[in-house]
Amino acid sequence: MNSTNSKLTYSYYPGCSLHASGKEYDISTRGLFKALKIGLKEVPDWLCCGATPAHNVDELLSLSLCAKNLSLADEVKGDLAVACAACFSRLKTTQHRLADNPEKRKQVEHAIAGSVPEKKVKHLLEILAKDYGLEQLQEAVQKPLSGLKVACYYGCLLTRPPEVPELDCTEAPTIMERVIGATGAETVAWSHRLECCGANFTLSRPGVVLKLSGDILASAKAAGADCLMVACPLCHGNLDIRQKEIEEATGTRYNMPVFYMTQLLALAAGVPAAKLGFDSMMVSPLPLLKEKNLL
Amino acid sequence: MSRIGVFVCHCGENISRTVDVERVAREAGALSGVAFATDYKYMCSDPGQNLLKKAVAEHNLDGIVVAACSPRMHEKTFRKAAQSAGLNPFLCEMANIREHCSWVHEDREEATAKASEIVAMLVERVKKDKKLAPITVPITKRSLVIGGGIAGIQAALDIADAGHQVVLVEREPSIGGHMAQLSETFPTLDCSQCIMTPKMVDVANHPNITLHTYSEIENVDGYIGNFQITIKKKARSVDMAKCTGCGICMAKCPQKKIPNAFDRNMGMRPAIYVPFPQAVPNTPVIDRENCTWFKTGKCGVCQKVCGPGAVDYTQEDELIVEKVGAIVVATGFELYDITEKPKGSPIKGYGEFGHGKIPDVIDGMTFERLASASGPTGGKILRPSDGKEPKQVVFIQCVGSRAREKGISYCSKICCMYTAKHTMLYKHKVHDGQAYVFFMDARTPGKGYDEFWRRAVEEEEAGYIRGMVSRLYQKGDKVVVMGSDISVGVQVEIEADLVVLATAVQPRQGADTLAQKLGISYDKYNFYSEAHAKLRPVECATAGIYLAGACQGPKDIPDTVSQASAAAAKVMTLFSRDELEREPIVAKVNEKNCVACFYCKKVCPYGAVEEKEIRDRNGNLIRVVAYVNPGVCGGCGTCQATCPSKSVELDGYTDEQIVAMIEAL
Numbered sequence: 001m002n003s004t005n006s007k008l009t010y011s012y013y014p015g016c017s018l019h020a021s022g023k024e025y026d027i028s029t030r031g032l033f034k035a036l037k038i039g040l041k042e043v044p045d046w047l048c049c050g051a052t053p054a055h056n057v058d059e060l061l062s063l064s065l066c067a068k069n070l071s072l073a074d075e076v077k078g079d080l081a082v083a084c085a086a087c088f089s090r091l092k093t094t095q096h097r098l099a100d101n102p103e104k105r106k107q108v109e110h111a112i113a114g115s116v117p118e119k120k121v122k123h124l125l126e127i128l129a130k131d132y133g134l135e136q137l138q139e140a141v142q143k144p145l146s147g148l149k150v151a152c153y154y155g156c157l158l159t160r161p162p163e164v165p166e167l168d169c170t171e172a173p174t175i176m177e178r179v180i181g182a183t184g185a186e187t188v189a190w191s192h193r194l195e196c197c198g199a200n201f202t203l204s205r206p207g208v209v210l211k212l213s214g215d216i217l218a219s220a221k222a223a224g225a226d227c228l229m230v231a232c233p234l235c236h237g238n239l240d241i242r243q244k245e246i247e248e249a250t251g252t253r254y255n256m257p258v259f260y261m262t263q264l265l266a267l268a269a270g271v272p273a274a275k276l277g278f279d280s281m282m283v284s285p286l287p288l289l290k291e292k293n294l295l
Numbered sequence: 296m297s298r299i300g301v302f303v304c305h306c307g308e309n310i311s312r313t314v315d316v317e318r319v320a321r322e323a324g325a326l327s328g329v330a331f332a333t334d335y336k337y338m339c340s341d342p343g344q345n346l347l348k349k350a351v352a353e354h355n356l357d358g359i360v361v362a363a364c365s366p367r368m369h370e371k372t373f374r375k376a377a378q379s380a381g382l383n384p385f386l387c388e389m390a391n392i393r394e395h396c397s398w399v400h401e402d403r404e405e406a407t408a409k410a411s412e413i414v415a416m417l418v419e420r421v422k423k424d425k426k427l428a429p430i431t432v433p434i435t436k437r438s439l440v441i442g443g444g445i446a447g448i449q450a451a452l453d454i455a456d457a458g459h460q461v462v463l464v465e466r467e468p469s470i471g472g473h474m475a476q477l478s479e480t481f482p483t484l485d486c487s488q489c490i491m492t493p494k495m496v497d498v499a500n501h502p503n504i505t506l507h508t509y510s511e512i513e514n515v516d517g518y519i520g521n522f523q524i525t526i527k528k529k530a531r532s533v534d535m536a537k538c539t540g541c542g543i544c545m546a547k548c549p550q551k552k553i554p555n556a557f558d559r560n561m562g563m564r565p566a567i568y569v570p571f572p573q574a575v576p577n578t579p580v581i582d583r584e585n586c587t588w589f590k591t592g593k594c595g596v597c598q599k600v601c602g603p604g605a606v607d608y609t610q611e612d613e614l615i616v617e618k619v620g621a622i623v624v625a626t627g628f629e630l631y632d633i634t635e636k637p638k639g640s641p642i643k644g645y646g647e648f649g650h651g652k653i654p655d656v657i658d659g660m661t662f663e664r665l666a667s668a669s670g671p672t673g674g675k676i677l678r679p680s681d682g683k684e685p686k687q688v689v690f691i692q693c694v695g696s697r698a699r700e701k702g703i704s705y706c707s708k709i710c711c712m713y714t715a716k717h718t719m720l721y722k723h724k725v726h727d728g729q730a731y732v733f734f735m736d737a738r739t740p741g742k743g744y745d746e747f748w749r750r751a752v753e754e755e756e757a758g759y760i761r762g763m764v765s766r767l768y769q770k771g772d773k774v775v776v777m778g779s780d781i782s783v784g785v786q787v788e789i790e791a792d793l794v795v796l797a798t799a800v801q802p803r804q805g806a807d808t809l810a811q812k813l814g815i816s817y818d819k820y821n822f823y824s825e826a827h828a829k830l831r832p833v834e835c836a837t838a839g840i841y842l843a844g845a846c847q848g849p850k851d852i853p854d855t856v857s858q859a860s861a862a863a864a865k866v867m868t869l870f871s872r873d874e875l876e877r878e879p880i881v882a883k884v885n886e887k888n889c890v891a892c893f894y895c896k897k898v899c900p901y902g903a904v905e906e907k908e909i910r911d912r913n914g915n916l917i918r919v920v921a922y923v924n925p926g927v928c929g930g931c932g933t934c935q936a937t938c939p940s941k942s943v944e945l946d947g948y949t950d951e952q953i954v955a956m957i958e959a960l
Contacts, residue, residue: 170646191770191775
């Protein structure tokens, strides 16, 4: 690895999910960044971003939570790396909302008793595709994922609303395909990569989730995918944890492992499989990975 | 000592409601140089004008101020009245006490005082008015029509039938435009070719029409009555005089795999081709980009097989100059392209519709070709991917139109009707098929239009679903349309065999470049702007240039033809006289003072300022000064305001007059 990599260093905001239900996203992110020699330092004492409930209840609260996190993140060097799609969305939304609204900014700064810093918020995909670069990513691959057919699933928050995340084209993004494509994996063209998984209805109206997430699994399978790749713990929950229920409801067996993007990338970058949390996935990826000679 | 008459108008109650007109007349009467002042209820009426005429004679007036509405409204009326009373019409001025006073103020006292001051200003100006004589410009009684679609064809035929020469310039190898591509036309379902091709032949055979196809406008010089046009005739590689149109060259051309643009790339054509069998002129062109001879220097089959020896590989682009007195612009439209997001397009793209990646998602014009008897399928509705007959077709309206968030806010006007027509044509050809239409509202305000739309809905049973479509995706050999039905508030998913998008109507690519050459204005979408939306809808702000058809905004065939005939009528009006009279309110340059900085030339919106060389009697150049061409000058006064050496003045608005007006305040 050349010396320029050591210059890439980020502050890291894992968010609640990555310390709980999405632990494998956290450990694979750390493993991947270590393998790529990209610096990553967790923001001390960070708090919840408010996720999806806060902004439905109180806008000031949701903006202040993110503003506080931004000010905490400012104590750590580097742009702020975010893995969870919801945290990413909330942090970016906050910056977008405050950018041309001095009145709101004043309220928020009063609430957090400090100023909101101009901290660049970047999703891991952006860091890998743009800062690190696809060519270098390709060079870092030790175990090519060739033969693995991946359906990249974007969900709602990575590219929407159009003016906020600025990650990629809202309606026809390709950034996930480009990043995982660098590992030699094959990406499939499929119809439901931007459809909603049912999101928070997983608890209040699971029927909705079974239908929406079921459609996603069905379309990925129809396109010939071996597995799904996601960048959001909530999508992961709906597609992986609920998969069995979906199978029972629809009478179709999918057996479709749902990977966090960093799990696959870290595997390709040579991180031992045992350190990627494969055992905590509901649909075990082990038979698939064995079949493809990736273990 | 001047003898000015002041006439204060009540304008019914428009002015007298807020302004004490009698007092204004009284105060005007007391101004120095005013010999007569009065007020009247309607100055513009017949008795009002007679009052003015009588006063001129009785009081021997040598200047007139009419205090009434805006000069835009009635300046001409009162100048005419003054003229018939024996006064030079340009010694009559209007004091605007309506738009500038009564309409915009509430306080009667203040408004009256202001009206009196406005009158006083104009009195001072009239005192310094000079007698002006109208300028005459000779008229070349030939016209140029740009664009050979139905608009250009109609305008050209009308002008030519009136006995005037017409030069018709068309970019494509054949005239006919989009109308030649259509299948049947709404609201009568008559075949487009049947009503179009005879007109095309008329154009070609008309003794008064010179047709330049495969040609473009290179340059435009001059002004109303006296334009000089440079036309680039692109090399056709076929001698039009020799070619008999037998078609053997096309039959023998070994290169046959070039997508046929006329058929929306659904069929193939050879490298030497006519766009469609009924083309006018029926002379082929060689598409040099795809011709083996021009690419590799080998082949030459068409030249060998051509009996009359018409094929000429050495032909070059040719520049010809035409002198005309009037120009009709009829460059038409194109549809927003779904295959990719065009560069520089104001539309943000339809990635969610697959952007042309799904073969069975087509646009309206492609459907026209499928439905047309002369189209690639001989009029059978067959889908592009596998040639099967689609049993469920979804039509989506307003793709790009009326979508501010996508970049275009205007309505494309023709799609409601042509989509209704498409559903009918489809049903007439596929009896067991079902058509669905996603729409926002049905906009069918034309003669027989709503009846036509109802027929599609009620008799042909097209399933109209009010709602938008969010996404299209391929599922096996179907295209899934995900949309909503807002009338019942549910999500809708239809598995279609074919999807037809009614995409936005846009001006032709390069419309802005042509407008710059012509010196006409255009809006942010590149549609050309008319001089006045209601009262001068076919004229440009630039004199002598007229608009016809969809280059001005989305239009259907009846509207286009009406406007084309209207534009032709305007041209004929212009040609009805030998000389053109223009208002003498034009700028003049004081050549002694002019320092030749040519700031006036830079700012002149009409391009009226030229550089004039002053030479001594031996022909030696002494100096260069600015010269305002009175035939082109629009009388805006921008040059006068800009000139640093105070060398340009607008007649009727001289510095002396403006200062006198200010001093009267």
